[in-house]
Amino acid sequence: MKHERTSGNEFDFIDWVKTKLGKLPPEVLVGPGDDCAVIHYANDDQILLKTDSLLEGVHVQFSDPAKPGYATPEQAGYKVMARSISDVAAMGGVPCYATIATALPQGRGPAFREGLLAGLQRAAHAHNTFIIGGDTKSWSADDKLVLSVHLFGDMQGFHPVLRSGAREGDAIFVTGxxxxxxxxxxxxFAPRVGEGRWFASVHAHAMIDLSDGLSGDLLHICKASGxxxxxxxxxxxVSKDALILEKRDGMSALEHALHDGExxxxxxxxxxxxxxxxxxxxxxxxxxxxxxxxxEKAGxxxxxxxxxxxxxxxxxYEHEL
Amino acid sequence: MKHERTSGNEFDFIDWVKTKLGKLPPEVLVGPGDDCAVIHYANDDQILLKTDSLLEGVHVQFSDPAKPGYATPEQAGYKVMARSISDVAAMGGVPCYATIATALPQGRGPAFREGLLAGLQRAAHAHNTFIIGGDTKSWSADDKLVLSVHLFGDMQGFHPVLRSGAREGDAIFVTGxxxxxxxxxxxxFAPRVGEGRWFASVHAHAMIDLSDGLSGDLLHICKASGxxxxxxxxxxxVSKDALILEKRDGMSALEHALHDGExxxxxxxxxxxxxxxxxxxxxxxxxxxxxxxxxEKAGxxxxxxxxxxxxxxxxxYEHEL
Structure with a gap:
């Protein structure tokens, strides 16, 4: 396993993109930089849009079951759908519909694509989400799989819980x-959709799902909230798996709990x-x-x-392979 | 230039996916297989969702200006956004919001990504569409660019014009x-958004945008409509460019007009x-x-x-490189 530090690029890139997008219209309540974009659509519905991608060789590898990051195609499909659903959960929203964009290397065979779709569907069905469209393009056998999920959700009467609402004195909780x-x-993992809804119902001030690791994601909240x-x-x-890793790699279980991604x-x-x-x-x-x-911020x-x-x-840390 | 025939895979894949998705809920008016998915959302709004991707080496190449399929990063960004907008246009809809998923090879430098974003924005702004979020992941410098656009549009009072509504005796029109x-x-190309809206306003029976070529896309309409x-x-x-190609490759301008994609x-x-x-x-x-x-179908x-x-x-034919 290679525990690569997430390059500064991804975060910087979002900041940079935000500076380039110009003024968004007033119905866009949340633009880039939170778990989902939020649109105030007709008649007080608040719609959530989320995009996430899984890259072969970065987030999963299919070739060696003995090496870290190995996933079956079914698991890869499950993972990318569940990641997106987790982002909707982190706003307190309900996932509804998904479309899928796939860059599929030629020659992987029917079992591979059937596995991907089965995993996508397993995650979707577990949360009453329907795959309603998509786009599949094949490319060279030398190229790698890219699987993107575009998720449409809504708030169904609740207000979205943003990263930016934390206030001095708030209690910080974590699930699981x-x-x-x-x-x-x-x-x-099981995306915490019900839990996220519940936090929205009790008017939590701020929420995020832990994809980058507790320290990194807490930083996102602190930055957004000042x-x-x-x-x-x-x-x-601390999870049992963090304890197992402690014995293997010498990094303490606490450090794993603080910094491991995903x-x-x-x-x-x-x-x-x-x-x-x-x-x-x-x-x-x-x-x-x-x-x-x-x-307070100064602390x-x-x-x-x-x-x-x-x-x-x-x-x-992110699980980059 | 290599004019590759689109493999049967892509179309077959959509048919196969449809068989695997199971029953969609009644508010999903159109699932996979038309230009966009259509959802009957709250209060009679009809929402369009579209996903499209651009793959380096398949749809564009960045390395050799002398070879076909060459595009600047700005043109590539423009193309993938405009393709999606064209699909919304082909339902008679209005594009509204976009999210972008990017798999970005490392080491391309800031001018590359700035070009992509500038092109995405040029196409979006030309049609009052706002980029409101996305996901950028970097992968190895040996990997290639994948750029996916997820577009949210709506019908704003019109009914979507599907592929399936053509009736015997209908007149067939083409723009441009x-x-x-x-x-x-x-x-x-300029996506025909205003024209598509107008066709929806006069209750056209069926509509599609020409991405696969006239013969292939007409087949989509005929199959869907029976x-x-x-x-x-x-x-x-017949375009001037079809006449230019006729002199180069011996395929008649008429054949180019009938079968060229995009x-x-x-x-x-x-x-x-x-x-x-x-x-x-x-x-x-x-x-x-x-x-x-x-x-009639039998013909x-x-x-x-x-x-x-x-x-x-x-x-x-599609422009696969």
Whole structure:
């Protein structure tokens, strides 16, 4: 496994694109830079549009089951659809319809494309999402698979929970357990759609799904909201897979939980005065853990460990192969 | 130039995908297989979703200006956005918002990506369409560019004009001139959005944009509508570029007009009794030509030339490099 640091390019690119797009019309409530774009469509519906892609050799590899990042075609299809659904979940929305763009290397055979479609459908069906169109183009056998999902969702009466709404004093929660997803969860995670809806229903201030890793995604929220954050190391829900990796690579389980990408859990900021009630009334089997507090911007991102506060390093690891 | 025949794969693949998708919900008025998917959304709005992709080495090449298919990054961006807009136009719809998925080879430099975005925006702005989000992932310098556009449009009060509505006796019209687009029009065409809206306003029976070539796209309409067609060779609006190619490659200008892909003109079927009125009231500078008649299915696709009718060969050429 090669745990490559995400190059600055991707994030810089989004910032750069934003500067080039000019003024968006007023019905575009959220443009580039959040989990989804949000459009105030006719009659108070709020529509979500999300685009995500899976690149062979970057996000998955099909050739060697013994090596990290291996996925069957079915898992690859599942992953890219579930990633997009996770982004809709991170706004508190409901996924509805998907179209698929595929660049398919020639000669992969029918089982390969049937696997992709079966995985896409498995993720879609699990969340009442319908694949309603797409575009398949074949290219040289030397080229690699690109699978893009375009997802249409809506808010069905709720307001979208943005990255930019966190306020000083908010309690920070995370669903599930963190770290080590490369051992399997990165292709088998369940997008937290119901959970995201519930957070929208209790008027969470800010939300994001953990694709870049807790530290990187928390930074996204802090930047967008103009705040800092303090994470309590002892409270982090460290996954079993993070513990397994600790024994293998010498990076601590805590570091895996803080920085590994592709957990696809929800990171949520909620008004302090609601925090106890949220924990008491949480209706899901999914674990919910309060891991920290939103602080003033000047504090930056910090982590407390054994009573000692220090800056939280931002690693934003992604599972690039 | 290599004029490759489109492999059967792409069309077969769509048919195959349709068999795998299962039953779509009733609000999905049009699923895979037309120019766009159509959703009957809340309060009688009809929404269009379209996905299209451009693959380096298949649809454009960036390396050799002397060879066919060459495009600047700006032209490539323009092309993929304009292709999608053309599909919305072919339903009579209005393009509104776009998201972009990009697989970007490393090391292409800032001018390359700025060119792509500038071209995407030029096509979008020409049709009041806003780029509101997207996803950019980089991969190896050895990999190639994939640029996918996801377009959201709507019908704004009109009914979408499908491929499936052609009826025996309908007059067949085409906009613009046909053939030879590889000489430049394939990256510079103007999607016929206003014209498509107008055809929807006069209740055209069926419509498609010419991406696969007249013969192939007419076949799509005939198959979807369960009809045949008779094209009059003498009436075809043959482009100057088709005449130029005739001198170069020995294929007649008529054959280029019939089979060359990527003209992105509209092919429209209109009730016979409206045909004269349509020609009289046509409000656009774009040429409009009546080129034939929808016939019974048993007749198949035919062409009359010098008073002689014969089967129209289906070549469905595409500009694959």
């Amino acid at each position: 357990e963190l770290g080590g997803s490369i051992l399997g969860k990165h292709v088998s 705040v800092g954050a303090l994470i309590e190391a002892e409270k982090l829900p 957990d696809f859990e929800l990171l949520v900021c909620i008004a302090r005065e609601k925090a106890d009630e949220v924990q008491k009334t949480w209706p899901f089997a999914t674990k919910l853990t309060r891991i920290g507090t939103v602080t 930056g991102l910090r982590i407390s460990h054994g009573g000692k506060k220090q800056p939280l390093p931002i690693k934003a | 001139e046909l053939g030879g687009s590889i000489l430049g029009k394939h990256v510079s 009809v045949g067609a008779l094209i009059e060779a003498e009436k075809l609006p 003209d992105f003109e509209l092919l429209v079927c209109i009730a016979r009794e409206k045909a004269d009125e349509v020609q009289k009231t046509w409000p656009f500078a774009t040429k409009l030509t009546r080129i034939g008649t929808v016939t 198949g696709l035919r062409i009359s030339h010098g008073g002689k009718k014969q089967p129209l060969p289906i070549k469905a």
